[in-house]
Amino acid sequence: MDTLDYAQEIVKELQGSVSGLNAAEGEAMAELLLRSGQIFVAGAGRSGLMGRAFAMRLMQAGQAAFVVGETVTPGIGPGDVLVLGSGSGETKGLVSMAEKAKAIGAAVVLVTISPDSSLGRLADYIVKLPGSPKDQADGSYATIQPMASLFEQTLLVFYDAVILRMMEQTGQTTGRMFGKHANLE
Template identity: 60%
Template sequence: MKTVEYASEIVKELNRTIDLVAEDEAERLVNRILESKKVFVAGAGRSGFMAKSFVMRLMHMGLDAYVVGETVTPSIDQDDLLIIGSGSGETKSLASMAEKAKSLSASIAVVTISPDSTIGKLSDLAIKLPAKPKAGTDSDYNTIQPMGSLFEQSLLLFYDAIILRLMEQRGLESGVMYGRHANLE
């Protein structure tokens, strides 16, 4: 297969995956974000990169949003929301984070392949992204891509779709958001 053919197949896989996301779960996440005082987002590895891009857009919208683990991240409180992106829902550091947030009465949402996972069970809201887990796990969702790529790409698309829905809810346009874009680059 040629490079462009691979890219075309990846886009087909992404369409199949995103088409299976439950709209009501996505809408519940949008509402939780709008109801929260502060929003914290976490993920490990490539899912962590997707989390950072999501937080950047939330900040561009004027929301108090933070990447967990950064030196400027404040404490989480009961009026806040922690969103975790984890394919397996079993990443130890993220599960510990969810337990800590729960002990502080914060709301927890997870975007995952496995809503019945450890993190899924700790969460108030679990959004299923139906993608193939990493190697060694049986799945109904096939992919030509290595490891967790389909989940990570789907996570970014899902987060961007959430941003568009939040923009719609808040009556924001992209031009307004540019005013909050970094200007010391």
């Protein structure tokens, strides 16, 4: 196979993964984010990078959104939401964040492959994504891609779908969002 063949196979896998999304879970997440105070987004590794992209779009859509760990990120409080992207649902640092957020009175949303995980037991809202966790060895979800690539790609597509739904519900347009695009580049 050449790079084009691989790219086409990745798109096929992503199409299969996206077709397994639960619309009601996505709707519940979009509604929660629209009625929340501040939105905090976190994830580890590549899942964290997808979360950063999501936080950027939330900000551009007019939401008070922050990436956990940045020096300008304020404290979380009651009425706020912590959105966690974690394939395994077992990342220790994210578990700690979820425990702290809940103790303060914030809602916790988990987007994961593993709803029956430590984070799943802490979350107020769970969105289950199909995919292959990086430590999976039993072949239960076939992918040619390494580690959790399919989960991370599905995570980004799902996050973008939530943004589009929020835009629709608030009358937001791409043109209005562009006004919040970085201009010191």
